[in-house]
Amino acid sequence: MKSRENNSAVADYAKKINLQMLGKLLLIAVLMFGFGYALVPMYKKICEITGVNVLTPKDVTVDSTVNTQIDKSRTITVEFDANAQGPWRFRPTVSSVQVHPGEMAQVVYEVVNKQARSINAQAIPSYAPQQATEFFKKVECFCFKQQTLGPNEAKQMPVVFYIDPALPKNVKTITLSYTFFEVDGSAGKAS
Template sequence: MSSQPQNPQVDRSFNRSMLVKLFVVAALMFGFGFALVPMYKAICQITGINNLVQRDVGAREAKNTQVDASRTVSIEFDANARGPLQFKPEQNALDIHPGEVMTVMYQVTNEQNRTVKAQAIPSYAPKQATEYFKKIECFCFTQQTLGPNETKRMPVVFVVDPKLPKDVKTITLSYTFFELDAPKSVAKGS
């Protein structure tokens, strides 16, 4: 076994170039992580996915639809809150005719002695009803700012498209309202 003498100058040069390469790769990965958020938003906007909090396309035109008085659909309202918020619909259910423009009110209360920024995300059941439930106006379209111990009443103006399949007799509209940018001490306690 013969061992070849190592040249310390070559080792240092190799180590230095490897260190530079690793820093460059780490910087590129860090930059890519920050670039993912705008890339995701752009892809969602182009493809139309993940658009739950945007105005429903064509909802304004839905105001002029024919009301289908021959059938009734029951709409159930659900509310969930994450963080220092109390959130509920002012009524739990409503029977409507497809094509009718309806308004329901939700109430949210900030239970903290500080200002809270929050956002609501809607979901629908059954899933097939999503494309037929058109929100004309909704508090979920924008972030909400609530002052210390403030209570707000917020409307949802909607219409159910008369093209809703006849086998769908009940639609549940559920919102999850959550605090944005929660303080670290609040986030750890959750």
């Protein structure tokens, strides 16, 4: 009988120890989750205090931010031209825009494949006057890679650019011209 009581007491004690351990483990898990959750605001606050990795300045609204790299004292006219060397229609959606040096601008070129087959094509830019080439900075351009046009497909392709403020003051107009040509004739055949 004593053995049975001892076994029961040992089992109760083990159960009590196991419940205490479970409670401690649950508490540790909750604390770890809370710490992980609190790391994001703590990291932001530490970065704000130290000035490290600050993406947006404090107390600045979008309307009050001014890009000081934009030269508002002059305006450059950028004209757009398109030359097609192949079976498609290729043209800019606007003939020109006026921008301040340093200001981002975007224009769109349209291309329509008038064939019943797929075509791989590439656009090559040229600039006039030639001295403007090094000051015309493209951030995004369809000319960076080959374009594949499906049969009778139409695409609108953006060009995002800015004019470097170091552009000589005597340059008032820049012409961006693209020649769009077929890269290879094996993109696809009509069925």
